[in-house]
Amino acid sequence: MRKTVFCATTALVIGSCQQAEQPSDAKDFTEARVDSLLSQMTLEEKVGQLNMYNGTWDFTGPVPEQADAQEREDQIRSGGVSAMLNVLTPEAICAAQRMAVEQSRLGIPMLFGYDVIHGYKTMMPIPLGQASSWDPTVAERANRVAAAEATSEGLSLAFGPMVDITPDARWGRIMEGAGEDPFLAARMAEGWVKGFQGADLSERHSIAACAKHFAGYGFAEAGKEYNTTDMSDQTLLNVVLPPFHAAVDAGCAAIMNGFNDLNGVPVTADAYIQRTQLKEAWGFDGFVLSDFNSVPELVTHGYSADMPEAGKAAFLAGSDMEMESRLYERHLLDQVRSGEVSEELIDDAVRRVLRIKFRLGLFENPYKYCEAEGIEIMSEAHLQEARDLARQSMVLLKNEAATLPLQKDASIGVIGRLAQSKDVPLGNWRAQAVENSAVSLLEGIRVAAGSKVEFAEGYRISAGRRSFIFDMEWADPSEKGFGEAIQLARRSDVVVMALGEDCYQTGEGRSQTDVGLKGDQLELFHAVRAVNPNVVVVLMNGRPLAVPDIQQHASAILESWHAGSQAGHAIADILFGDHNPSGKLPVSFPHRTGQEPLYYNHKKTGRPVTNDFDKGLVFWAHYSDAPVEALYPFGYGLSYSRFIYSELEINDSILRSGDDLEVRVRLTNDSKVAGEEVIQLYIRDPYGSLTRPVKELKAFQKIHLEAGESQLVSFRLSEEDLAYHWSRERFEAEPGRFEVYVGGNSREVLQTAFTFR
Numbered sequence: 168m169r170k171t172v173f174c175a176t177t178a179l180v181i182g183s184c185q186q187a188e189q190p191s192d193a194k195d196f197t198e199a200r201v202d203s204l205l206s207q208m209t210l211e212e213k214v215g216q217l218n219m220y221n222g223t224w225d226f227t228g229p230v231p232e233q234a235d236a237q238e239r240e241d242q243i244r245s246g247g248v249s250a251m252l253n254v255l256t257p258e259a260i261c262a263a264q265r266m267a268v269e270q271s272r273l274g275i276p277m278l279f280g281y282d283v284i285h286g287y288k289t290m291m292p293i294p295l296g297q298a299s300s301w302d303p304t305v306a307e308r309a310n311r312v313a314a315a316e317a318t319s320e321g322l323s324l325a326f327g328p329m330v331d332i333t334p335d336a337r338w339g340r341i342m343e344g345a346g347e348d349p350f351l352a353a354r355m356a357e358g359w360v361k362g363f364q365g366a367d368l369s370e371r372h373s374i375a376a377c378a379k380h381f382a383g384y385g386f387a388e389a390g391k392e393y394n395t396t397d398m399s400d401q402t403l404l405n406v407v408l409p410p411f412h413a414a415v416d417a418g419c420a421a422i423m424n425g426f427n428d429l430n431g432v433p434v435t436a437d438a439y440i441q442r443t444q445l446k447e448a449w450g451f452d453g454f455v456l457s458d459f460n461s462v463p464e465l466v467t468h469g470y471s472a473d474m475p476e477a478g479k480a481a482f483l484a485g486s487d488m489e490m491e492s493r494l495y496e497r498h499l500l501d502q503v504r505s506g507e508v509s510e511e512l513i514d515d516a517v518r519r520v521l522r523i524k525f526r527l528g529l530f531e532n533p534y535k536y537c538e539a540e541g542i543e544i545m546s547e548a549h550l551q552e553a554r555d556l557a558r559q560s561m562v563l564l565k566n567e568a569a570t571l572p573l574q575k576d577a578s579i580g581v582i583g584r585l586a587q588s589k590d591v592p593l594g595n596w597r598a599q600a601v602e603n604s605a606v607s608l609l610e611g612i613r614v615a616a617g618s619k620v621e622f623a624e625g626y627r628i629s630a631g632r633r634s635f636i637f638d639m640e641w642a643d644p645s646e647k648g649f650g651e652a653i654q655l656a657r658r659s660d661v662v663v664m665a666l667g668e669d670c671y672q673t674g675e676g677r678s679q680t681d682v683g684l685k686g687d688q689l690e691l692f693h694a695v696r697a698v699n700p701n702v703v704v705v706l707m708n709g710r711p712l713a714v715p716d717i718q719q720h721a722s723a724i725l726e727s728w729h730a731g732s733q734a735g736h737a738i739a740d741i742l743f744g745d746h747n748p749s750g751k752l753p754v755s756f757p758h759r760t761g762q763e764p765l766y767y768n769h770k771k772t773g774r775p776v777t778n779d780f781d782k783g784l785v786f787w788a789h790y791s792d793a794p795v796e797a798l799y800p801f802g803y804g805l806s807y808s809r810f811i812y813s814e815l816e817i818n819d820s821i822l823r824s825g826d827d828l829e830v831r832v833r834l835t836n837d838s839k840v841a842g843e844e845v846i847q848l849y850i851r852d853p854y855g856s857l858t859r860p861v862k863e864l865k866a867f868q869k870i871h872l873e874a875g876e877s878q879l880v881s882f883r884l885s886e887e888d889l890a891y892h893w894s895r896e897r898f899e900a901e902p903g904r905f906e907v908y909v910g911g912n913s914r915e916v917l918q919t920a921f922t923f924r
């Protein structure tokens with residue numbers, strides 16, 4: 168141990184620097200600084216560290232009673248505000264920081280948080296799109312750019328990643344996460360956290376990540392926003408929590424809880440998930456932030472009798488910092504004085520907040536995020552990154568008779584208003600994106616293919632709705648622009664048709680009961696196809712869509728999602744073969760909305776279909792008016808290369824506890840085009856003390872193969888891969904036979920088996 172001098176607070180830098188022991192290890196050093204600072208704080212100042220104020224009237228939720236500007240400033244000066252959200256200019260952030268650092272007694276710097284979900288100004292593909300890359304480095308690179316831009320404008324805390332598992336396409340926020348599978352979502356969560364936080368939180372362009380929404384929010388009943396969630400402990404522990412656990416293991420600084428009632432307890436007040444799991448079992452040492460107004464909503468839920476009770480319930484359950492609603496500010500002091508809340512718990516919460524501020528380096532330099540550091544927002548390099556990541560996020564769903572890639576000298580009729588939109592590709596949850604700043608599909612095609620490109624709007628959508636209330640009227644049916652579109656289709660060699668959703672049809676508060684194509688889109692598709700059967704559909708959407716007609720009748724389909732700032736160029740790169748697609752679906756696509764929630768890793772039931780004879784009867788698990796399977800299964804996606812799987816084998820028929828197995832498969836690129844394939848490995852525990860899903864993803868690898876190349880690809884499986892939570896207390900693998908499936912999607916797989924002893 169050696170002695171060093173440090174200043175516990177910035178204000179005291181000028182005043183009374185203290186002597187302290189610096190333990191050898193940086194973590195202990197931070198802890199010592201946290202303790203030292205804590206020992207100087209009054210109870211009022213401690214409670215102040217648990218308040219986050221809203222800085223603007225941004226549309227991020229219902230606006231609760233708000234302090235006026237003067238009152239807010241007084242609170243900051245008295246050390247009563249720990250963090251702010253939605254302060255949107257670097258100037259405002261730096262002014263507020265100066266107030267906290269230079270005018271409050273201890274000068275504790277504030278955090279400035281914002282919803283940075285898939286980019287700040289340079290927009291990356293929506294997270295569901297990024298997850299389609301099945302490549303955590305895509306997530307990391309996307310958030311590196313977002314972190315660079317957001318921190319350049321003064322922000323220190325990103326309200327992301329959203330790692331809610333989402334089995335239901337009706338839920339509008341499905342666009343914001345990694346889809347339906349816990350293993351894939353966990354890998355993406357790690358990438359997103361690393362991208363935000365960089366190698367070290369104290370770097371100039373690292374931003375603290377806040378994984379959300381803890382937990383279960385994506386299981387809203389019937390996909391209805393904010394609805395109740397009700398699930399078994401097995402689902403919670405095996406499906407919902409793993410991506411959060413992965414985010415925590417990746418060093419995620421903060422966790423945001425959610426709005427949902429989970430099995431009778433709104434999660435904001437759920438001590439089991441916040442204290443027992445997150446903080447105790449996983450050892451999370453950052454802070455938990457409530458969601459916007461979720462603490463007072465404990466009263467609305469019918470969980471707490473009144474506002475003081477709501478604040479107390481949230482705090483006792485482990486919600487350390489309150490977003491905006493100020494119940495901690497109003498009631499915690501009295502509750503500590505009356506003995507209802509212990510000061511030890513307050514200290515624990517404050518420590519968590521201070522720890523992150525120290526790790527961010529805010530005590531060394533509270534203005535670090537205010538200093539210009541030469542990052543150019545929307546620079547060429549950032550836009551290039553957006554283009555590359557968008558190409559990797561797209562999924563080729565159909566390519567009949569090698570319709571794609573297109574010839575650049577063909578005459579191309581581009582049809583559909585979405586193709587012209589420079590705004591929709593920016594997606595929802597778009598932070599500070601500049602409206603209409605995306606490269607439209609039409610622009611992308613024109614740049615790539617030149618003069619023989621014509622456009623017809625075809626159907627109408629009202630673009631760019633930012634309002635709270637989604638206008639359900641998609642198009643004005645009296646203004647059908649079909650005539651022009653049909654003429655164009657007739658004289659074109661090939662039609663590229665943009666179909667899908669407006670960006671404000673998805674996102675928070677945008678749940679839908681119908682996930683088919685809205686308005687006249689389908690009608691126009693059929694009218695166009697009747698005069699030109701060579702139709703390439705580019706889907707632009709934020710959720711899985713029920714598009715069986717398109718699947719059946721389009722010549723080719725490219726799922727582009729809402730692909731961000733460079734959408735048009737990235738789509739054109741794929742359409743003309745300058746990039747070979749390799750994306751795979753992170754969600755199942757339904758034939759019909761009524762199949763939702765739809766997910767590949769379901770249970771088998773006692774009456775699955777086992778042969779064609781069963782199909783003639785009605786007494787098996789199915790619908791009598793729609794297929795039982797997905798339209799496109801989880802993991803599905805084509806390439807311009809043709810990949811063949813063969814020679815699946817395991818190096819032993821028995822896996823002994825503590826040992827591992829090697830699973831090998833041969834992948835061959837049986838085509839003339841180099842390409843990348845995501846090889847997926849699933850397991851199944853066919854029977855046991857608890858029933859298990861029909862398949863569970865346990866590993867994947869993206870492999871690049873040159874034309875004609877073949878490679879043996881190897882995976883390792885260990886006991887831990889077989890283990891699952893039987894209950895809150897028990898996580899283990901059950902001895903017996905396990906099936907192994909390997910393939911290019913969750914449906915078409917090779918199969919083998921081994922026994923675990």
Ligand code: NOJ
Nearest residue numbers: 227228282326379458459
């Ligand atoms: C409510 C949303 O649920 C959450 O994800 C977001 O971070 C906050 N509002 C702040 O905007």
